[in-house]
Amino acid sequence: MSLLRSRLTQGAAAAAVLALTVGLSACGAAGEEQTEGPTRQFTADNGTVEIPQNPKRVVATGYAVPSLIEADAPLVGVSSWERGEPMMSDEDLTTYKELPQVAGETAAETNYDAIAEQNPDLIVIGVPKPIFAEIDAERLESIAPVVAVGPDVPSAWREVSRKQADAAGALERFDEVKSEYDAKAEKLKNKYADALSGLKLAHVGGYGEVENGNFQREFDGSWGTNIAGDIGAKYYGEVEEKGKGSRAVSEYPSLEELPSAMREADAITYTVNADGSVPQSVEYVMDSNLWKNLPAVKKDMTFPIKYTEAATYGQAQQTLDALDETFAPLLNK
Amino acid sequence: MTSAPPATPPTVRTARPAALAVGLLALLAAGVASVAVGARAVPVGEMWGAVADFDPLNGDHLVVRDIRLPRTVLGIAVGAALAVGGALIQTLSRNPLAEPGILGVTHGAGFALTVGAALGLAGSAVSQLGLGVAGSVLATALVYAVGRHSTLRLLLAGVAFSAVLMGVSLGIRLTSPDTLDKYRFWAVGSLAGREQADLTVPLVAIGVAFVGALVIARSLNAVALGETVAHTLGANVARVRTVTLVLITVLAGAATAVAGPILFVGLIVPHLLRRLTSGSVPWLVGLSAVVGPILMLVADTIARVLLHTGEVPVAIVTAFLGGPMLIWVVRRYGAGSL
Numbered sequence: 001m002s003l004l005r006s007r008l009t010q011g012a013a014a015a016a017v018l019a020l021t022v023g024l025s026a027c028g029a030a031g032e033e034q035t036e037g038p039t040r041q042f043t044a045d046n047g048t049v050e051i052p053q054n055p056k057r058v059v060a061t062g063y064a065v066p067s068l069i070e071a072d073a074p075l076v077g078v079s080s081w082e083r084g085e086p087m088m089s090d091e092d093l094t095t096y097k098e099l100p101q102v103a104g105e106t107a108a109e110t111n112y113d114a115i116a117e118q119n120p121d122l123i124v125i126g127v128p129k130p131i132f133a134e135i136d137a138e139r140l141e142s143i144a145p146v147v148a149v150g151p152d153v154p155s156a157w158r159e160v161s162r163k164q165a166d167a168a169g170a171l172e173r174f175d176e177v178k179s180e181y182d183a184k185a186e187k188l189k190n191k192y193a194d195a196l197s198g199l200k201l202a203h204v205g206g207y208g209e210v211e212n213g214n215f216q217r218e219f220d221g222s223w224g225t226n227i228a229g230d231i232g233a234k235y236y237g238e239v240e241e242k243g244k245g246s247r248a249v250s251e252y253p254s255l256e257e258l259p260s261a262m263r264e265a266d267a268i269t270y271t272v273n274a275d276g277s278v279p280q281s282v283e284y285v286m287d288s289n290l291w292k293n294l295p296a297v298k299k300d301m302t303f304p305i306k307y308t309e310a311a312t313y314g315q316a317q318q319t320l321d322a323l324d325e326t327f328a329p330l331l332n333k
Numbered sequence: 334m335t336s337a338p339p340a341t342p343p344t345v346r347t348a349r350p351a352a353l354a355v356g357l358l359a360l361l362a363a364g365v366a367s368v369a370v371g372a373r374a375v376p377v378g379e380m381w382g383a384v385a386d387f388d389p390l391n392g393d394h395l396v397v398r399d400i401r402l403p404r405t406v407l408g409i410a411v412g413a414a415l416a417v418g419g420a421l422i423q424t425l426s427r428n429p430l431a432e433p434g435i436l437g438v439t440h441g442a443g444f445a446l447t448v449g450a451a452l453g454l455a456g457s458a459v460s461q462l463g464l465g466v467a468g469s470v471l472a473t474a475l476v477y478a479v480g481r482h483s484t485l486r487l488l489l490a491g492v493a494f495s496a497v498l499m500g501v502s503l504g505i506r507l508t509s510p511d512t513l514d515k516y517r518f519w520a521v522g523s524l525a526g527r528e529q530a531d532l533t534v535p536l537v538a539i540g541v542a543f544v545g546a547l548v549i550a551r552s553l554n555a556v557a558l559g560e561t562v563a564h565t566l567g568a569n570v571a572r573v574r575t576v577t578l579v580l581i582t583v584l585a586g587a588a589t590a591v592a593g594p595i596l597f598v599g600l601i602v603p604h605l606l607r608r609l610t611s612g613s614v615p616w617l618v619g620l621s622a623v624v625g626p627i628l629m630l631v632a633d634t635i636a637r638v639l640l641h642t643g644e645v646p647v648a649i650v651t652a653f654l655g656g657p658m659l660i661w662v663v664r665r666y667g668a669g670s671l
Contacts, residue, residue, distance in 0.1 A: 129442070209526075209643075211518045211523045212645075212646065213400075213526050214643055237361045257372050257373055259392040260373070280518070287529045288391065293389075311391055
């Protein structure tokens with residue numbers, strides 16, 4: 001019922017299944033020629049791994065796909081990452097489409113032959129640590145050195161994407177994009193300093209479970225809030241019972257609890273799709289009279305946010321633009 | 334040689350009205366519990382106020398009026414539809430393991446939703462409802478076209494067609510994560526999250542079909558004795574069978590479309606009542622319409638409080654309750670009850 005609850009879990013599961021299948025089917029590749037040249041020790045989620053200092057043929061899966069495309073890493077194959085497509089720049093999307101798809105979103109679509117054909121000298125697995133434990137890493141390593149670098153909490157995409165770029169020897173471009181993001185975030189922080197100062201925010205995420213009559217409330221550091229946090233937005237409260245991963249910063253109360261959850265909010269943000277449409281789980285909340293009775297809603301202090309799934313600095317710049325657009329009316333209040 | 338239906342023992346004649354009265358009282362209690370229990374604590378006074386003196390600015394009143402009451406009404410309708418549908422199909426097929434979904438209703442609805450989601454047509458609750466109904470009706474019509482000549486053939490066609498639809502649906506979902514995500518909402522079988530959809534049409538359809546079931550029940554009494562006996566008693570078997578199948582399709586199709594696949598209610602409720610009703614189909618239908626909603630409301634209320642972390646889909650609770658109940662019936666009354 002909640003198999004695909006969080007996007008973190010979604011991506012992780014897909015990437016894990018993919019990597020597992022790759023591992024299982026890679027047994028025949030043992031002993032294949034490895035890249036020669038200088039190596040270095042790299043600390044990843046799967047321990048310290050000896051990897052090429054300047055990898056030339058990198059395969060990326062999961063969250064590593066968008067981050068390494070953006071960092072101009074020497075990719076020779078990627079897994080499918082459909083959900084990230086709306087946030088890719090035209091150039092990155094072209095690159096993504098042109099790269100050999102060595103696997104789809106699920107294990108059933110894994111194409112081992114395609115992976116073997118690429119003869120990678122490094123495989124970057126972008127899944128969280130617990131998921132990587134389910135992978136037959138030994139078999140994967142028979143193809144090429146494997147580094148697992150995945151996020152834990154949503155906001156960790158910053159450190160994770162940097163580490164992925166570092167492993168792939170693509171820090172130069174990564175740092176350029178990061179600088180652009182930092183500059184834009186700083187500019188918006190100044191622009192909205194007064195408007196956001198003291199404003200108690202709450203966020204309705206896009207992963208509520210309508211079939212269970214609940215909604216997703218996201219706090220500071222969650223997918224829907226962490227980039228807004230970089231421009232000074234403060235989301236009040238915290239998760240009642242902290243769980244692992246995204247569950248540490250978001251929870252799923254019943255719709256009946258909407259008034260108690262958001263009554264104190266001065267303003268409410270909510271996740272919308274990349275095309276601006278409202279996800280069914282958010283629509284469920286907004287259609288209820290409980291929502292219409294909230295003080296923030298009555299004061300017309302609700303703001304849609306696009307691109308809340310951003311997991312790279314390039315994508316996050318689109319989120320900043322979306323925040324700038326949605327928060328603009330605050331400057332006149 | 335034929336024989337007349339056995340006379341009803343006097344004890345059974347008095348037990349049925351008593352059971353109906355007790356059932357109605359239990360249904361009232363289950364309904365009150367369904368309105369009273371939830372994630373938000375609502376005082377009894379506010380519950381009554383939500384009905385008698387509604388204040389649109391009062392959060393408690395809104396919870397009762399907008400969430401719990403619609404959900405309770407939905408639970409009653411779905412429980413009654415599934416239980417009556419189960420009583421009809423078991424009587425018609427003379428097969429104790431039959432349940433409404435056996436005619437392809439459930440998998441027809443699932444297939445239509447899967448295809449609709451893949452084509453981008455299942456974005457709203459209303460469109461999902463429409464797809465579910467359309468899939469149920471089309472699947473049952475196809476099953477009927479193939480197996481209309483005999484009940485056994487009908488059931489086999491239903492099973493086979495359901496398997497085909499299930500396989501094709503699964504194939505589509507496996508290759509399309511977006512489709513899987515949309516299908517997931519419907520597939521869990523739940524009464525939650527439906528309260529904002531306009532359910533007038535399915536609820537009216539269920540009500541009309543229930544009345545139809547009561548009307549056809551006397552004729553089904555004869556069919557339940559076997560086709561030869563039914564012919565001897567003057568029943569038009571073909572017409573009764575056709576009308577009954579239409580009623581089952583409407584009942585199960587509407588219930589499945591609004592709440593998703595909820596198993597066991599249609600299977601277990603008729604079994605619970607079979608001995609009590611002692612072969613009277615009208616009483617079986619009538620009591621099923623009372624006990625089905627009780628089971629559904631109790632399961633739905635439990636579903637809200639079972640886990641402190643959130644709700645459990647009601648279909649899971651009905652399965653947990655229904656399985657042991659079926660085993661109990663078998664142990665209590667022996668295989669003859671089936």
